[in-house]
Amino acid sequence: MKIYGIAKEINKVHGHGDTGTEFSICRQGPYSSGEFPPFFKWKNEAEKWLKDNEIKYGKIIIVELNLHD
Numbered sequence: 001m002k003i004y005g006i007a008k009e010i011n012k013v014h015g016h017g018d019t020g021t022e023f024s025i026c027r028q029g030p031y032s033s034g035e036f037p038p039f040f041k042w043k044n045e046a047e048k049w050l051k052d053n054e055i056k057y058g059k060i061i062i063v064e065l066n067l068h069d
Helices: 043-052
Strands: 002-013 019-024 060-066
Touching (some): 002 043, 043 060
Antiparallel strands (some): 002 060
């Protein structure tokens, strides 16, 4: 079964000061103080949510998650 979530591009510090970016499902709002974005059964529902909810900062993408029993 597949579900769709909203992921945000974040900066990540790795060992020895190496940095990079990655996409992570994280709380919305300043300093990750808000709620997690919803998950959706259909990709078009996730696309509609992105259109209807203004994201003020950061790059946001839809991610596909495969759930297994």
